[in-house]
Amino acid sequence: MPNVSLRRPKLWLLKAVLAILFAQWLCGPVLVALADDPQPDPAGISTGDKASTSDAGGNSFILTEPTDKTASDYAKNKKAFDEFQAQAAKEPLAMKLADNVGHLRISTNFSWTLLTGYLVLFMQAGFALLTCGLVRKKNAGHLMMLNFAAYVFAFLAYYVCGFAFQYGGAAINAAPTNLGGTPTLNHFLLGGGLWGFLGGKGFFLSGPGYDAGSLCLTLFEVVFMETAGYIIVGAICERITFWAFILCELFMGAILYPSFGCWVWGGGWMSQLGNTMGLAHGYVDFAGSTVVHGVGGFAAMALAIILGPRLGKYGPDGKPRAFPAHNLAFVVVGTFILLFGWMGFNPGSTLGASDLRISVIAVNTNLSAVAGSATAMFLWYYMFGKPDITMACNGMLAGLVAITAPCAFVSPNSSVVIGILAGIVVCLGVLFNERVIKVDDPCGAISVHGYCGWLGAVCVGIFADGTYGAGWNGVGATTYLGKAGQGVTGLLYGDYRQFFTQLGGATFMALYIFGFTYLVFSLVNSASSMRVSKEVELEGLDVPEFGMEAYPEDRVEMIAPGAQVARA
Amino acid sequence: MKRIEAIIRPSKLDEVKERLMTLGITGLTVSEVKGFGRQKGHTEMYRGTEYTVDFLPKILITIVVAEDLVDPIAKAIADSARTGKIGDGKIFVSSLDEVMRIRTGERGSSAI
Numbered sequence: 001m002p003n004v005s006l007r008r009p010k011l012w013l014l015k016a017v018l019a020i021l022f023a024q025w026l027c028g029p030v031l032v033a034l035a036d037d038p039q040p041d042p043a044g045i046s047t048g049d050k051a052s053t054s055d056a057g058g059n060s061f062i063l064t065e066p067t068d069k070t071a072s073d074y075a076k077n078k079k080a081f082d083e084f085q086a087q088a089a090k091e092p093l094a095m096k097l098a099d100n101v102g103h104l105r106i107s108t109n110f111s112w113t114l115l116t117g118y119l120v121l122f123m124q125a126g127f128a129l130l131t132c133g134l135v136r137k138k139n140a141g142h143l144m145m146l147n148f149a150a151y152v153f154a155f156l157a158y159y160v161c162g163f164a165f166q167y168g169g170a171a172i173n174a175a176p177t178n179l180g181g182t183p184t185l186n187h188f189l190l191g192g193g194l195w196g197f198l199g200g201k202g203f204f205l206s207g208p209g210y211d212a213g214s215l216c217l218t219l220f221e222v223v224f225m226e227t228a229g230y231i232i233v234g235a236i237c238e239r240i241t242f243w244a245f246i247l248c249e250l251f252m253g254a255i256l257y258p259s260f261g262c263w264v265w266g267g268g269w270m271s272q273l274g275n276t277m278g279l280a281h282g283y284v285d286f287a288g289s290t291v292v293h294g295v296g297g298f299a300a301m302a303l304a305i306i307l308g309p310r311l312g313k314y315g316p317d318g319k320p321r322a323f324p325a326h327n328l329a330f331v332v333v334g335t336f337i338l339l340f341g342w343m344g345f346n347p348g349s350t351l352g353a354s355d356l357r358i359s360v361i362a363v364n365t366n367l368s369a370v371a372g373s374a375t376a377m378f379l380w381y382y383m384f385g386k387p388d389i390t391m392a393c394n395g396m397l398a399g400l401v402a403i404t405a406p407c408a409f410v411s412p413n414s415s416v417v418i419g420i421l422a423g424i425v426v427c428l429g430v431l432f433n434e435r436v437i438k439v440d441d442p443c444g445a446i447s448v449h450g451y452c453g454w455l456g457a458v459c460v461g462i463f464a465d466g467t468y469g470a471g472w473n474g475v476g477a478t479t480y481l482g483k484a485g486q487g488v489t490g491l492l493y494g495d496y497r498q499f500f501t502q503l504g505g506a507t508f509m510a511l512y513i514f515g516f517t518y519l520v521f522s523l524v525n526s527a528s529s530m531r532v533s534k535e536v537e538l539e540g541l542d543v544p545e546f547g548m549e550a551y552p553e554d555r556v557e558m559i560a561p562g563a564q565v566a567r568a
Numbered sequence: 569m570k571r572i573e574a575i576i577r578p579s580k581l582d583e584v585k586e587r588l589m590t591l592g593i594t595g596l597t598v599s600e601v602k603g604f605g606r607q608k609g610h611t612e613m614y615r616g617t618e619y620t621v622d623f624l625p626k627i628l629i630t631i632v633v634a635e636d637l638v639d640p641i642a643k644a645i646a647d648s649a650r651t652g653k654i655g656d657g658k659i660f661v662s663s664l665d666e667v668m669r670i671r672t673g674e675r676g677s678s679a680i
Binding site: 320321322323324325380383384385386388390391430431434435444 | 613614615616617618619
């Protein structure tokens with residue numbers, strides 16, 4: 001039997017685990033917040049008070065004392081602050097009530113964020129079914145194990161350092177006020193101020209990370225990272241070894257996803273380009289067309305190129321051959337589970353139900369999904385004479401991926417247009433990968449998540465209509481483009497700078513993710529092949545890698561196992 | 569004793585079976601098989617890539633009967649399995665040396 005090494009104990013793995021445990025023990029006391037730092041609140045009893053109370057427009061109940069005496073509106077603000085102080089002193093009961101209201105607001109947002117996080121977690125089941133259905137029967141068990149192990153190992157990597165890298169400096173520029181602001185996550189490991197490159201607090205989720213608000217964010221963000229971890233499975237399945245795959249997932253959860261995530265969501269340098277370089281609202285990605293899907297898609301592309309196509313995928317003449325899906329019911333059910341999970345992915349990214357834009361986001365997300373699917377069906381019918389079931393599903397996912405970045409900033413009409421664009425891109429992308437650059441992508445992950453992720457971020461810069469996102473990334477809190485309350489605005493609504501920021505940012509994402517992944521795993525692959533042997537690939541990976549098959553009844557001797565014993 | 573083997577369209581199995589039951593046959597074995605004859609295979613499309621299906625699914629019926637029943641049974645199969653289009657199948661008739669019923673050990677025509 002090939003691959004006996006699988007059964008040998010991996011001594012280096014044991015050593016690595018022990019080293020990590022030792023490091024954690026060491027880090028625990030060291031990382032506890034210093035005396036002058038905000039103290040973590042593990043019990044959640046001091047998260048959310050009157051400072052969290054605000055009206056529908058997001059205006060805080062509490063007025064803070066203006067500090068900049070040279071500001072033109074200093075006198076006005078100072079007068080308002082003094083009046084507020086005088087009133088507050090007269091009405092202590094109102095202040096107490098404000099404390100309760102603030103706590104209730106944060107509680108509502110916690111519930112929303114956790115609940116939508118659980119929906120995103122369920123997307124893992126959708127990915128497992130979708131990708132399993134799309135591969136050949138002989139690799140179905142292996143595929144399921146990859147999906148399963150992705151969750152396990154990437155989660156651990158995110159716990160060790162991924163979360164700290166991504167959100168360790170969130171409070172500096174991107175405090176999630178809906179969750180109480182996570183004041184303990186206030187340090188960049190690399191860079192600082194408006195040029196943060198890597199967060200530096202919350203390793204092992206201990207010390208500053210052991211905080212109710214911070215851990216609420218952790219739950220929501222770890223399932224997003226897992227989504228990126230799952231995406232790569234679709235492109236590298238049916239040929240990668242289990243050990244190489246675990247390395248991919250550790251890389252994804254520990255550094256690849258957190259680094260780009262820090263730059264866009266953790267208050268890092270890309271999100272602050274508006275403040276530093278005057279580039280509109282900086283790079284904007286609402287729920288992760290690029291941060292999650294683009295990262296997964298382009299990492300998948302690099303890995304698929306390193307691994308090479310499956311045996312027999314391209315004939316001696318260089319023409320592609322079809323390896324049809326083995327279970328279309330899995331594919332369709334998986335796609336619907338993903339759609340359902342996306343109702344957490346996008347609306348949940350407000351990190352709070354106190355933001356009523358959630359209804360718009362939910363409808364936009366669905367609209368783009370159905371528009372993408374309809375486009376893929378019609379386009380395939382036009383090109384090949386029949387709509388393809390798997391491409392109809394890919395079209396729906398393409399619409400979902402593309403609306404993920406713009407979902408909060410666009411109108412329902414624009415969502416349909418974005419879905420249609422995504423439906424076209426995903427179809428052409430699948431054909432381009434298969435016929436032109438000859439990258440073997442069994443499930444279409446590169447096209448769905450990579451190309452359409454890029455498209456989604458660019459669409460923010462085209463279709464954002466300015467009705468939402470005033471003060472996004474710290475830009476234009478009072479007025480923007482000369483209008484009060486003007487939010488993120490795209491090319492069609494008069495802000496060409498946002499378009500170029502999005503175009504540049506999304507393209508940079510593709511190059512960075514592809515380049516970094518390609519570099520690291522070319523080295524890994526040259527040290528030890530990441531691909532199973534030819535015999536294993538022909539036989540199917542289930543038995544050589546895991547000793548069992550997904551459908552054992554297919555074997556004649558397994559039709560009535562145990563019958564002899566039962567009769568005796 | 570004769571063995572009749574007929575390759576028919578899967579969609580015609582019910583019709584053939586019902587017709588044979590009216591003729592009073594005592595047993596029938598059915599296998600799912602794949603193959604091609606003059607009908608050949610056909611090409612399909614999966615995610616934009618053509619693939620050929622060379623071996624089409626068919627049903628193989630095996631019946632063992634006394635010699636005098638061969639003609640009416642073959643005719644019944646042919647009548648009920650026919651659509652008139654290419655791919656309707658074939659009937660093979662061959663001689664059979666011996667039959668044995670496993671439960672009782674009977675041999676010959678009484679074992680049919």
